[in-house]
Amino acid sequence: SAVISQKPSRDICQRGTSLTIQCQVDSQVTMMFWYRQQPGQSLTLIATANQGSEATYESGFVIDKFPISRPNLTFSTLTVSNMSPEDSSIYLCSVGDSTDTQYFGPGTRLTVL
Amino acid sequence: QKEVEQNSGPLSVPEGAIASLNCTYSDRVSQSFFWYRQYSGKSPELIMSIYSNGDKEDGRFTAQLNKASQYVSLLIRDSQPSDSATYLCAVERGSARQLTFGSGTQLTVLP
Numbered sequence: 164s165a166v167i168s169q170k171p172s173r174d175i176c177q178r179g180t181s182l183t184i185q186c187q188v189d190s191q192v193t194m195m196f197w198y199r200q201q202p203g204q205s206l207t208l209i210a211t212a213n214q215g216s217e218a219t220y221e222s223g224f225v226i227d228k229f230p231i232s233r234p235n236l237t238f239s240t241l242t243v244s245n246m247s248p249e250d251s252s253i254y255l256c257s258v259g260d261s262t263d264t265q266y267f268g269p270g271t272r273l274t275v276l
Numbered sequence: 277q278k279e280v281e282q283n284s285g286p287l288s289v290p291e292g293a294i295a296s297l298n299c300t301y302s303d304r305v306s307q308s309f310f311w312y313r314q315y316s317g318k319s320p321e322l323i324m325s326i327y328s329n330g331d332k333e334d335g336r337f338t339a340q341l342n343k344a345s346q347y348v349s350l351l352i353r354d355s356q357p358s359d360s361a362t363y364l365c366a367v368e369r370g371s372a373r374q375l376t377f378g379s380g381t382q383l384t385v386l387p
Contacts, residue, residue: 164322194373196374196375204379205364205377205378205379205380206320206364206375206377207377208374208375208376211374221374253319255319255320259373262308262325263308263325263368263373264310264322264325265310265322265366265373265375266322267312267319267320267321268319269318269319270318270319
């Protein structure tokens with residue numbers, strides 16, 4: 164499976180600021196996804212990061228709050244904008260292979276004060 | 277009804293016993309099903325995938341799928357303390373291959 168890295172691994176941010184999370188894969192992949200895992204909860208899909216076009220957002224998530232870039236087949240960013248304490252979560256990127264299996268990066272633990 | 281439901285935990289089993297984890301899903305057209313294990317503070321790691329009705333075995337793990345009953349399960353034989361983790365059931369939906377996750381079942385294997 165692909166090796167996935169995320170930066171930063173964790174951050175503490177102030178309310179009202181924005182944070183950009185990077186996801187890097189060591190091989191070209193078609194499918195990339197961004198998830199949120201709130202404290203004590205399961206994973207919720209934020210969006211599918213599409214290479215060369217706008218991301219596809221799930222219900223309850225909007226581009227203004229979570230802008231996503233996917234400039235090529237190995238890299239994507241997720242920005243959490245105008246943060247509030249409710250945005251404190253683990254943010255995970257995943258990549259999909261040809262069998263629909265998804266593999267997850269190590270995650271970014273975000274705390275908003 | 278939630279799209280993917282898992283049996284409520286936490287679940288505790290003694291070392292060496294069989295742990296049984298269950299999951300039901302609502303979308304009849306789903307074709308791909310996955311079990312992930314997540315240790316505290318870590319990201320989910322894939323244990324098993326299953327696509328066809330019946331059983332699929334991989335070492336101590338057996339996944340079972342029954343599409344007519346919309347049910348998928350994971351059995352862990354000879355449970356070890358190192359199996360203590362949260363187990364997440366995931367169901368693929370849509371042509372874009374998104375996954376919907378269940379709420380997870382926390383398993384503790386007691387030495």
